Amino acid sequence: MKVVLRNPRREVDVAGPRRVKDVLKELRIIPETVLIIRGDELLTGDVMLDDTDTVELRPVMSGGGVGPGHLP
Amino acid sequence: MKCTKCGDTAILELRRHNAAFCTPDFLTFFRRQVAAAVRKHRMFTRDERVLVAVSGGKDSLALWDVLIEESYQTSGLYLDLGIHDYSVESKAKCEAFAAARGVPLIVSSVAEAVGAPVPVMQKVTRRPACSGCGLSKRYLMNKAALDHGFPVVATGHNLDDEAATLLGSVMQWQTDALSRQSPALPSTHRRLARRVKPLYRLSERETAAYAFLRKIDYIVEECPFARGATSIAHKEILSRMEAVSPGAKHNFLFGFLEKARAAFERSETVRLEECERCGQVTTGTICAFCRLADEVKRSS
Numbered sequence: 001m002k003v004v005l006r007n008p009r010r011e012v013d014v015a016g017p018r019r020v021k022d023v024l025k026e027l028r029i030i031p032e033t034v035l036i037i038r039g040d041e042l043l044t045g046d047v048m049l050d051d052t053d054t055v056e057l058r059p060v061m062s063g064g065g066v067g068p069g070h071l072p
Numbered sequence: 073m074k075c076t077k078c079g080d081t082a083i084l085e086l087r088r089h090n091a092a093f094c095t096p097d098f099l100t101f102f103r104r105q106v107a108a109a110v111r112k113h114r115m116f117t118r119d120e121r122v123l124v125a126v127s128g129g130k131d132s133l134a135l136w137d138v139l140i141e142e143s144y145q146t147s148g149l150y151l152d153l154g155i156h157d158y159s160v161e162s163k164a165k166c167e168a169f170a171a172a173r174g175v176p177l178i179v180s181s182v183a184e185a186v187g188a189p190v191p192v193m194q195k196v197t198r199r200p201a202c203s204g205c206g207l208s209k210r211y212l213m214n215k216a217a218l219d220h221g222f223p224v225v226a227t228g229h230n231l232d233d234e235a236a237t238l239l240g241s242v243m244q245w246q247t248d249a250l251s252r253q254s255p256a257l258p259s260t261h262r263r264l265a266r267r268v269k270p271l272y273r274l275s276e277r278e279t280a281a282y283a284f285l286r287k288i289d290y291i292v293e294e295c296p297f298a299r300g301a302t303s304i305a306h307k308e309i310l311s312r313m314e315a316v317s318p319g320a321k322h323n324f325l326f327g328f329l330e331k332a333r334a335a336f337e338r339s340e341t342v343r344l345e346e347c348e349r350c351g352q353v354t355t356g357t358i359c360a361f362c363r364l365a366d367e368v369k370r371s372s
Binding site for chain 2: 047
């Protein structure tokens, strides 16, 4: 699947099928710091994604030109 | 995952509330949180005109959207900071938002008021851009409220903003800042508009979700000058704590507001005067904004 990240905008490929929460874990992104967007819908962590999906992980942190929050 | 309210498919999980919501129930939840904030702190009534400070970002536009939907009398205030493409794009977002909803938008330019845009101000003062920018924004928000007859200014500060500010103040034990941190600051002088933060009960993930679901076209990229700001580090630390302990940010902020703030408030008493130059409120003779404008003028 294609995962779109912001600030700076970039794309990474992640193998599916996989649940949203597992994609976040693989990318070491704190779930609370992003919206998970597929098309015009928001997804919760338990949604299963497959290889044909494109999801955007949109950072929600305001006050700085930052991307999603990462685990240390 | 199912919506806690209706059993339909959930679109957002709110771990700190041990809940998940579908779109309609999330929008209802969001509006109720704003209503609770307005009611608890008597922020404003439907008879008052509210000046909503908008940046083009998700929080302030989400706030304006909720207040319009709830039939409050609002006008937007956009402060043009003159930060290159970022300001051009954010101003366009605010203008498009206001035009689509048929609501008035006041635009005020920092460069016109201070004598230079934020990037030049930073070079002249040799202080962080956020310093002069924050000072200018507070000054111009109050000035616009006075000039246009608004008793209250509403800003889009959310739970994460407030918790990060609190953490920063506690780390330095800034008792004056702790005494002023509140979802609603009353007018303590005839030339001071009330300042309120109706989103303080909502996390920035919730305001981002609201803006997305309401199809609000907001600027996702953030101010280039805020990169590396201490407040961002504080937000990241709090988000890590929230990840292992849902509700941590809420408990930190609300615990302070309910149990500790009053003690700091009692310890701080300041006498407010009117600036000899511009007439706006200050604790000295010439206000910090006029001194900043002088500094810019001297260097140009």
